[in-house]
Amino acid sequence: MxxxxxxxxxxxxxxxxxxxxxxxxxxxxxxxxxxxxxxxxxxxxxxxxxxxxxxxxxxxxxxxxxxxxxxxxxxxxxxxxxxxxxxxxxxxxxxxxxxxxxxxxxxxxxxxxxxxxxxxxxxxxxxxxxxxxxxxxxxxxxxxxxxxxxxxxxxxxxxxxxxxxxxxxxxxxxxxxxxxxxxxxxxxRRLRILQISVRPQQFLGVMINEAELLEKYNIEIVPVTATELFDTVRKVRKEKQDEIQELIQDMERGIDLARLGDKKETLAAIEIGIIELACRYRCTSIASECWHEILSQYDISPCFLFGDINDRGIPCACELDIHAAVTAALAVAANNYTAASFTADLTIRHPQDDNTELLWHCGPFAKSLKEPSVPGYVTESGQGFFPLKKGGLTVLRFDGADGEYRCFAGYGESVEGPLTNGNYVWLTVDDWVKWEKKFIYGPYIHHVVGIFGDFRKEFEEACRYLDLVYDSPDIPERKERSL
CATH class of the missing domain: 3.40.50.10940 (Rossmann fold)
Structure with a gap:
């Protein structure tokens, strides 16, 4: 689906x-x-x-x-x-x-x-x-x-x-x-984003101005409550057992779900329910809560299933990051929907390489992006554990502050690096300090979207048509913003 x-x-x-x-x-x-x-x-x-x-x-x-x-x-x-x-x-x-x-x-x-x-x-x-x-x-x-x-x-x-x-x-x-x-x-120009529940209480960084997005860019946000999701999942479990089993079989191709045990059916039912909501409201992208309500209701984190939704051609961002959902929709459009994107944290610098950074998250990356030589698995709590494959990566972030919206695009190569948990990729760039200063001075946060391939030129040109400020590591950062 x-x-x-x-x-x-x-x-x-x-x-x-x-x-x-x-x-x-x-x-x-x-x-x-x-x-x-x-x-x-x-x-x-x-x-x-x-x-x-x-x-x-x-x-x-x-x-x-x-x-x-x-x-x-x-x-x-x-x-x-x-x-x-x-x-x-x-x-x-x-x-x-x-x-x-x-x-x-x-x-x-x-x-x-x-x-x-x-x-x-x-x-x-x-x-x-x-x-x-x-x-x-x-x-x-x-x-x-x-x-x-x-x-x-x-x-x-x-x-x-x-x-x-x-x-x-x-x-x-x-x-x-x-x-x-x-x-x-x-x-x-067709963005319509499904918002499932609310952002985690302390995550002020993912706050957005919903009215401004609609007024400036006609970006529509469609909020649904966790209750509506739970009702949908309940109906799925009752009426769509065959579809649940088919999805489990498909998810198990290329990834080990054994640690989930009986929770595999729950995970599949939640995924089908989220996709049904997106289809019901004709949305093009999804941003969902992932810390509290789904975990409390089902005793499982939705991390891996978010990655699996990305694998099915529907951009899906965790931690209710609406701007990440916007960015992901643009990323997969740039390569004509032929591969999934992923949403990651800019996490730590490599201990020995000053120009290499860890792009990490707790388990929501699409399994199609996995490093083939590493056997990936899903933890008993629902998180994907595997590194990403090697290759060139475009790193993107749509974000805004003070009424001005920008689109950052940078390019690097995924390389070998120290083992860690969750999903991750070590990214090597020409000059990491330029990147770090760019994100510190904003209007960005630590969340970025990655897509394999080099799409910087396409995004720079698209920004001209969309009245967005194009940004890159080579454009000097602004150290002061109007208040």
Whole structure:
């Protein structure tokens, strides 16, 4: 069972200057559409095109001649932009790609992008060598310069791939990076977080401003009581025994649950109950209490099951950290929901290595992230015990204070380190002191979200679209905050 998630929808509107009818423009259009259709399969997104839109024939004055241009599927004037905008809104696209097959039409491009207000990517193929005294066939780069100024006039934020050939590796690299950015933005704009119970009494660090999150970013918080969770779990245990047994069998693949004994059924029932609540309220992420009420009711901690929920594609943060739940939802969106994230404490510096830090928590990491060479297990109290695998890690934190919200992104490598309890990974970075000062001066706390892979560029670009301040270890920290 998992929450519904929508594949990214990318609208594509190829633009050309309608008075420029050199065959090269139409050849560029053919190559662009072929390549992007290939990408839609490779990078798992839905492509929405202008192929069937009712663009009109046009008359264009060119010198002393009036040319009649038959309608095609390319964006060539203001009216085309209006038609395309209506269609793309109807299709609910998440992002827009506007390739230029020649100089393009800057007014139409800017109007379309302004109407849609989604992450917008512009690019045009590198122009061919001039052929003597004949008119150059495309002048694509020139048109991109013109369009970028008009986009700025319309207050449209956009992303740009450098003028290159469609076969150049940089085109695919930057196109794929834009998809990651678009997925982060789409996830942020759909955030609806299930809040189960209340934060631990002493955990002032995870306090949030619920009204401000809604007013500034349309982030919805859906609070439910522990009583509603208990009622749901009770119903699950009564009506869904087959599903409970199936879940236990699935959880036992790759992890030892023997220490739980008869509590395995309880653990599975709680997990199914939490997921049912998330589905009931159409939530995209979960933040739950974990210290008192679940433990008191069932004599088991929900640590491992939180990790298992993450493994099922639903970001789930413990200790009722709403901002961690926000961060986790963005993290898994960045890699197209292909792997789980994890929420950890920044805990201690390595005793011998000044640039290595312990990312740890008491047992809520997804088992899919476990180091394969180490046999993991779940304790009798419900906590996962295993280290994480090796590899590059992006460390993230969305947080705010004084009405300003920031998104921190840093990168490091998971390495071998001293054995400890719970779930953990030792993270090596270039300069840990920069990280430490960044978190001390805030607006962050000790909780971070990790995701395997390097997504710093995608998050930096997403922050531009979301009115968030992008932050990283290399940006000087502010030692004073307004009060």
């Amino acid at each position: 998992e929450l519904m998630r929508r594949r990214l929808k990318l609208g594509i509107a190829v633009t050309r200057r309608d008075s420029w009818n050199a065959p090269q423009a139409f050849e560029n259009y053919r190559l662009i559409m072929k390549k992007v259709k290939e990408f839609s399969k490779r990078y798992d997104f839905d492509l929405v095109t202008t192929d069937r839109l009712p663009f009109q024939d046009k008359e264009v004055v060119f010198g002393k001649k009036t040319l009649r241009i038959e309608a095609d599927t390319l964006l060539t004037d203001y009216e085309d932009a209006l038609v395309a905008a209506r269609y793309f809104k109807q299709e609910e696209i998440d992002a827009l790609f506007v390739p230029f097959c020649n100089f393009g039409q800057e007014e139409a491009v800017a109007k379309l992008a302004r109407e849609l207000s989604v992450p917008t990517l512009i690019w045009g193929p590198r122009d061919e060598m001039p052929d003597g005294l004949d008119w150059r066939p495309t002048d694509t780069q020139c048109g991109l310069f013109a369009a970028s100024k008009v986009l700025m006039r319309y207050h449209v934020r956009f992303t740009y791939i450098e003028n290159c050939r469609i076969s150049d590796p940089v085109f695919e690299q930057q196109f794929a990076s834009f998809l990651g950015t678009a997925r982060i933005v789409a996830a942020f």
